[in-house]
Amino acid sequence: MKQQPLKILVVEDEPDQRSLITKMLAANGYQVSSASSVEEAIVMIKSDLPDLVFSDWKLGQLSGMDLLIYVRREHPDMGFIIATAYGTITHAVDAMQAGADDYLAKPYQRQSLLLAIDKVAKSLVLKKQNRRLTSELSQQQELVGLVGKAPCMQKVYTRVQRVSATDATVLIGGESGTGKELAARALYQLSQRKHKPFIAINCGAIPESLAEAELFGAEKGAFTGATALKIGKLEAADGGTVFLDEIGELPLLQQTNLLRFLQEGVISRLGQNGEIKLDVRVIAATHRDLQHEVKEGRFREDLYYRLNVVPIHMPPLRERQEDIGRLVEHFLKLNSSQYKMDAPKLSAATMKQLLDYPWPGNVRELANRIERFVLLGDEEEMVEELSGQPRPINTSQFSLPETGIEWEAFEKDCLEQAMNKHQGNRTKAAKFLGLSYKAFLYRLEKYHLV
Numbered sequence: 001m002k003q004q005p006l007k008i009l010v011v012e013d014e015p016d017q018r019s020l021i022t023k024m025l026a027a028n029g030y031q032v033s034s035a036s037s038v039e040e041a042i043v044m045i046k047s048d049l050p051d052l053v054f055s056d057w058k059l060g061q062l063s064g065m066d067l068l069i070y071v072r073r074e075h076p077d078m079g080f081i082i083a084t085a086y087g088t089i090t091h092a093v094d095a096m097q098a099g100a101d102d103y104l105a106k107p108y109q110r111q112s113l114l115l116a117i118d119k120v121a122k123s124l125v126l127k128k129q130n131r132r133l134t135s136e137l138s139q140q141q142e143l144v145g146l147v148g149k150a151p152c153m154q155k156v157y158t159r160v161q162r163v164s165a166t167d168a169t170v171l172i173g174g175e176s177g178t179g180k181e182l183a184a185r186a187l188y189q190l191s192q193r194k195h196k197p198f199i200a201i202n203c204g205a206i207p208e209s210l211a212e213a214e215l216f217g218a219e220k221g222a223f224t225g226a227t228a229l230k231i232g233k234l235e236a237a238d239g240g241t242v243f244l245d246e247i248g249e250l251p252l253l254q255q256t257n258l259l260r261f262l263q264e265g266v267i268s269r270l271g272q273n274g275e276i277k278l279d280v281r282v283i284a285a286t287h288r289d290l291q292h293e294v295k296e297g298r299f300r301e302d303l304y305y306r307l308n309v310v311p312i313h314m315p316p317l318r319e320r321q322e323d324i325g326r327l328v329e330h331f332l333k334l335n336s337s338q339y340k341m342d343a344p345k346l347s348a349a350t351m352k353q354l355l356d357y358p359w360p361g362n363v364r365e366l367a368n369r370i371e372r373f374v375l376l377g378d379e380e381e382m383v384e385e386l387s388g389q390p391r392p393i394n395t396s397q398f399s400l401p402e403t404g405i406e407w408e409a410f411e412k413d414c415l416e417q418a419m420n421k422h423q424g425n426r427t428k429a430a431k432f433l434g435l436s437y438k439a440f441l442y443r444l445e446k447y448h449l450v
């Protein structure tokens, strides 16, 4: 940041509160000015640009949100922190989506405000660097390992770059294999936490009985078999970033513990009386429709809002067909250098088949196929496999009855038929239905077919 003290504009219509905040910030070495309304703030911004605005939400006729919209439009690099009234989480979500760098829910501690300002100040430097990079590569072909030039990927890049410099919680959605983990790593690489730990946790892979100890830790003797103190993953990531993959699979009890951590910044190890304050940025990902999970009572609504402060959607590969050629080239190069082999050539006819293929397993499937192609050099095998894949149903050949159908009974029947057709071979049955093995197994379990 600059050598001079950070210039902060405080916008608060309550005179006592305004004077209190102004004095407190000045006492902490900041250069502070203040305004009592949105209109006055805009006049002041025009005459002397602050580095950061700290605004209350409620400001007479207009609101802090109006000021935020003005600031983002006119001064995209200016820091902005907003104070929202107690319990109005939707305000916070709206403000973060409109580009606020952080929010404080009232009543907040003076220390929380100083911490938020400090974080935003650090992120301003990165934000400026990232903005420079974005303008240098206005049509980016890739971002920290994420390859793709399609407009839907440009949206992903813009959002990743925009929020990487903040500590905002990010929820990454999208089908399996679309690059959710890669996007989370890109967010981390571009953040000021990149020299601190990045811990990835697959919430779907931890047995429910061990989930609490895994995530939050356990004191010695907290349960049978806990022979030593166990540090949980969140604590191990202190100062850094945690990536909670498959967050939709997190057991309800752990959802409550995670919510507490996101709201209060503290955890307690299993069997611990006190609490531990942690500084961890949370990035979560899921292939599920979490709003649907909330409706079904399997996911806490308040946690959903806390996580979904900034949503990022990873598009399926079939929606960015123009990137397939680029990805094929990327994986040909990557694998041939990894295996120290020459990259085999692809014929135009094979390339066309790759372009036409619907890629149900998304980039992961493409990466695996190209890896095998580099190792075996067998173009014919690859082409055969592609054409042997199930095609999406043409709805003109298969239309739903007027009376509707019982979806779950239908799905169960499809699973059973596929299993019978392949003599109980799950791998083949999954492939027959165009499902990943994991997705197939999940469905078998759902219908008690295993």
Ligand SMILES: Nc1ncnc2c1ncn2[C@@H]1O[C@H](COP(=O)(O)OP(=O)(O)OP(=O)(O)O)[C@@H](O)[C@H]1O
Residues within 6 Å of the ligand: 145, 146, 147, 148, 174, 175, 176, 177, 178, 179, 180, 181, 182, 183, 245, 285, 287, 314, 363, 364, 367
């Ligand atoms: N845009 C991309 N550019 C380059 N490689 C990619 C891209 N997207 C995905 N990949 C690669 O595809 C594989 C799967 O990606 P990743 O694990 O990030 O997907 P995911 O959405 O998290 O999958 P899942 O939901 O199954 O965990 C990885 O090998 C990753 O490197």
